[in-house]
Amino acid sequence: MPERRFDASGFRSARVGKGMTQAQVAAALGVKDPSVVSRYESGDATPPPEKLARLAALVGERVDDLFPRPGLPTLTDLRCDAGMTQKDTAAVTQTGSPSPVRAAEGGRRRLAPHYVAPLAAAYGVGVDELLAAEKRSFGEDAAAVPPEPHARLPHAQQPHAQAPHAPQPKARQPVGSYSVAKKITALLEGTAEHDRPTDAELAELGNARTGRTVLSGPLVTSLRLGRATHAGPEVLEALAAALDVPAMFFETGDADVAAVVTSLRTARIGLNAVAARGAEGASQNAELMRWVADMFGGAPRHRP
Template sequence: MPERRFDAAGFRSARVAKGMTQAQVAAALGVKDPSVVSRYESGDATPPPEKLPRLAALVGERVDDLFPRPGLPTLADLRCDAGMTQKDTAAATQTGSSSPVRAAEGGRRKLAPHYVAPLAEAYGVSVEELLAAEKRSFGEDAAAAPRHPQARHPEARQPQARQPVGPQSIAKKIAALFEGTAERERPTDAELAERGNARTGRAVLSGPLVTSLRLGRSTQAGPEVLEALAAALDVPAMFFETGDVEVAAVVTSLRTARIGLTAMAARGAEGDAQNAELMRWVADMFGGGPRPGDDSSPRARS
């Protein structure tokens, strides 16, 4: 029986309409590399069928609407609709192995009677639905069985893992970057505006605008403004595009380390053998230390 059809264009449209980034989808799926979602949407890769209910739920769609399945489900279809891998079924059968389910899904050996009810419960379907799906897995004709009166929709069976959330507003993100830095050591808003404009080659920032964003008086900004602000603060533009806590932690930590290294260089600390060794290690790890002549060291706020 054909699996559900992943609609790459439909998913991308639903994601954009929901206001989610590819990074947020990846984090919710437990995928560390956001480019995986990009490959899904470009058609270069297809998500595992057990992830389709979760993907649909993330963008607020029913899996039957967004990723329809032609025909009636097999055992593998029921499992995937429950968001489970074959390995996950070992807990339901209490065998410590996926072999019973793998054999039944492959049409080699039917489920032992004592596995049927626990699997039906795990999949959120009736025993009749499970047995009908088993027949289809063995190439037998089986009409649609009545749904269990308390059966849940596929998305509802998916555990809604809470996505770690970092600072959300522009003001909170700016505050996170300066956390632990004394007020007198921070660049002024005018300095940030000048730096961001210079690095992006566009005059989109001004001191008052940066002040308004930093204090939360303005809560929205266009892509060019956020790009310039990110450049001024020595962070990637994606820092302002996502609320992922891991992204926030990595960016703030690396920025803090970079400021510290720049301050060491400004003090002539690289002349010390140990500090010079540290600087070389950083250069090897991250493709280079602070940029020569870069004006990103902490400066007194006027």
């Protein structure tokens, strides 16, 4: 299956229209030398396929519009669209090696059933879509139109054990411009830098609080950076648990609702810091707490 086509002139036009410099693009990609981007635009070099979705997002374009792919995706295509290398998948399969994914992408050995759901979540697609892509990697015909992305299955459930034609909930997708990546960033920015968890720590915390192994460090990184823009309900629920917000925070596309949750979380962190001072400034602390109670209790404060 042919890979996506990198359109050098189209990307340059989109970058200029976005008002970005080559140096800014390079920095966003984690590339130290801006001349690398210059070589992309001149056609002297081609970006790695796992960077195309990120390049399109940087200039405000859909990857399917800016860098179209002829035909339907294989496993390699899904991984690259998620911005992941084969090495990155080792953390998702928890094997310490990319060999299961490498073998499946090369059409040599199919994915073990217990790898399917975690990889689908990491790639931001439904299980059916990943299995269809696997068939294409083995040269088999699959549906002409990929199925709608839907919720990933619990880790212990076999993807092939579903009843035929059973309705599947669609994967929750960010609505509008207030994306999952922006929401994660907003929450982390409301946390003191010395208390800010790493992506791996968030994954561990979310898995522990939900009792399911659905997050991994690379998956959280991919969502936080906007490389993956779709995630199933269990992934978003675990992410919300890790960040100590209600699951609906990631479900809604309403920027105002999301802003309220973000602000209240930041305020709670501040209140906890005030309460931790104990007797120091006790009278001020008590007055602050009374004001907070009045604000959220709905009762007007009566003054003598």
